[in-house]
Amino acid sequence: xxxxxxxxxxxxxxxxxxxxxxxxxxxxHRINYAATGEDAIRIARSDTPDLIFLDLMLPGMSGxxxxxxxxxxxxxxxxxxxxxxxxxDESDIVVGLELGADDYxxxxxSSKLLLARMRAVLRRCNDMTHDYQDDTSQQRVVAGPLVMxxxxxxxxxxxxxxxxxxxxxxxxxxxxxxPNRVFTRNQLVCETRGDDxxxxxxxxxxxxxxxxxxxxxxxxxxxxxxxIGYRFTLD
Numbered sequence: 001x002x003x004x005x006x007x008x009x010x011x012x013x014x015x016x017x018x019x020x021x022x023x024x025x026x027x028x029h030r031i032n033y034a035a036t037g038e039d040a041i042r043i044a045r046s047d048t049p050d051l052i053f054l055d056l057m058l059p060g061m062s063g064x065x066x067x068x069x070x071x072x073x074x075x076x077x078x079x080x081x082x083x084x085x086x087x088x089d090e091s092d093i094v095v096g097l098e099l100g101a102d103d104y105x106x107x108x109x110s111s112k113l114l115l116a117r118m119r120a121v122l123r124r125c126n127d128m129t130h131d132y133q134d135d136t137s138q139q140r141v142v143a144g145p146l147v148m149x150x151x152x153x154x155x156x157x158x159x160x161x162x163x164x165x166x167x168x169x170x171x172x173x174x175x176x177x178x179p180n181r182v183f184t185r186n187q188l189v190c191e192t193r194g195d196d197x198x199x200x201x202x203x204x205x206x207x208x209x210x211x212x213x214x215x216x217x218x219x220x221x222x223x224x225x226x227x228i229g230y231r232f233t234l235d
Contacts, residue, residue, distance in 0.1 A: 100166025
C-alpha cells in the first residue's frame with residue numbers, strides 16, 4: 001500500500017469518487033475529500049497531505065484562491081497541487097502556474113495521464129526535498145543586489161523585499177543561479193516544473209513580464225535572447 005496521503009477537492013462528488021476508486025486500485029488508500037475551498041484549507045492545515053487534486057470551479061472560494069492561500073502560508077506552501085478542471089484556456093494555465101500549481105489536467109482526463117502526472121509530481125517534490133536536506137550550500141542564491149533564501153523563500157533586491165508568486169520565485173531562482181546562461185522557454189519549464197508540464201511559450205513570456213515588473217529598475221537583469229529564450233545578467 002502506498003504511504004502518500006492525498007486530498008481530492010471537488011464539489012462534484014461523482015468525479016471525486018471516480019478519482020478515489022482509481023487511486024485505490026493503484027494502492028493509494030490514505031485519501032481525504034473536500035467539497036469546498038474552505039474545507040480544503042482546513043484539512044491541508046490539520047492533516048498535511050502529500051499532494052492535492054484541486055478543482056478550479058468550486059462554490060464560494062475558488063480553486064485559484066485555495067491555491068493562492070495554501071502557497072502563501074509556510075505550513076502548506078510545499079504541498080504539491082495538481083489542478084483538475086474543465087477550464088482549458090491558456091489564461092487559466094498561466095494563473096495556475098503563477099500561483100504555484102505543480103501541474104494542470106483538464107477534464108475529461110484519462111486514468112493513465114492522471115496517475116503518470118501524480119507520480120511525476122510526487123517524485124519531483126521528493127527529489128527537491130532530498131536535495132535541500134543534503135546540500136546546505138544551496139540554501140541561498142546571491143547575484144549582485146539580489147538575495148534569495150531558498151528555505152524561507154524570501155527575496156530581497158537592494159535590501160527591499162520582493163513579493164513573488166511561487167512560479168516567479170522558481171523562474172528567478174533558476175536564472176539567477178546560472179548567470180549568463182541562456183535558457184530556452186522549454187528548458188525553463190522543464191527545469192522548474194518537470195517534463196510534460198502543460199505550458200505554452202506564451203505562458204512563459206507572460207510570467208517573465210510579471211517578474212520584470214517586480215524587479216522594476218533591475219528588470220534588465222532578465223535579458224531576452226530573441227528567438228531562443230532568456231538569460232540572467234548583471235551587466
